[in-house]
């Protein structure tokens with residue numbers, strides 16, 4: 001495999017020599033891309049000797065090979081270790097002033113970042129925000145550990161050990177293509193049921209979790225169709241830009257159901273992450289309801305249960321996954337409600353998350369429990385929506401590899 005190791009200007013750069021050594025030992029083609037500052041800590045001859053590849057920092061070296069994009073395009077994984085606060089900020093913004101910056105922008109490979117810095121820098125609001133941006137974009141973060149830092153300090157900020165980073169890279173490479181050729185349909189967002197031409201009954205689902213699943217599946221080799229219900233354009237940009245994702249849109253529960261049933265015929269995996277209205281307005285008004293007509297009384301009729309319908313029509317070899325946004329009640333936990341719902345829907349896997357005024361929706365982070373068809377929790381995932389997406393896909397791959 002082809003691995004790019006970005007190295008930036010921190011003392012921990014010396015530990016990355018061991019990481020490169022481990023990756024070369026595994027038989028990978030390793031290209032080290034240091035920043036100029038990194039070379040003040042460990043010099044180019046060390047990186048060249050250990051990686052057995054030439055090392056430059058500038059986009060103006062080796063121009064005939066279009067090196068500024070070629071390294072990123074060819075990479076199977078890009079690792080940045082150590083990642084300084086400065087470089088983390090540059091990645092978050094998308095700066096491309098050196099070879100590491102252009103490589104990171106040109107790659108579609110998964111990216112792993114191993115931060116290393118003093119505790120104050122790590123805990124600074126700017127760094128926290130930059131890390132959140134990277135996570136939301138699907139970048140994996142390993143560490144930092146807590147422990148002895150440069151000088152007399154100690155606390156969180158120490159780069160993860162090379163063996164830990166090496167293990168994470170190996171895991172990412174193994175997961176890289178585990179959905180190769182699998183046809184995945186994902187729904188995302190929230191449906192809206194019209195009341196009149198300008199009003200609707202909707203929900204707070206932002207579509208971020210569904211989009212994260214679509215992106216993660218596509219990165220792992222799947223052919224993905226994303227059916228988006230009222231997802232902001234800005235959220236959809238990454239999905240539109242991904243060559244393995246086709247984006248369709250749906251407005252109401254009925255439209256979403258129609259699209260999902262049509263796509264189900266050729267899908268290997270269906271993930272219903274969209275929040276679908278259980279009810280629609282019985283008599284949608286052709287005219288905007290006016291205040292002088294008095295408070296309207298809306299009567300509602302039940303929508304088709306799309307998920308249960310898809311599960312009921314499941315083909316051999318097809319995997320159906322649902323989401324349940326639950327709140328605990330006086331006599332049932334979120335998990336108990338999820339288990340009951342999985343049975344009712346008949347799906348292979350149900351991802352249950354707790355929602356409330358302050359939890360679940362419109363957030364970058366998520367926490368889910370994945371319930372399997374034996375009513376057991378097969379995995380729990382907490383973190384960015386991308387991390388939750390990858391955990392969900394791990395569970396789907398494990399399920400599909402069972403005889």
Ligand SMILES: Cc1cc2nc3c(=O)[nH]c(=O)nc-3n(C[C@H](O)[C@H](O)[C@H](O)COP(=O)(O)O)c2cc1C
Pocket residue numbers: 007008009010011012035036037038082083084085086087116117118121150
């Ligand atoms: C001895 C020394 C150690 C440093 N260690 C770190 C570090 O661990 N993390 C960090 O974010 N910056 C560290 N810095 C500051 C960075 O080197 C500086 O911000 C530099 O501009 C980073 O450039 P780069 O991100 O392009 O490599 C250190 C500086 C010195 C002189």
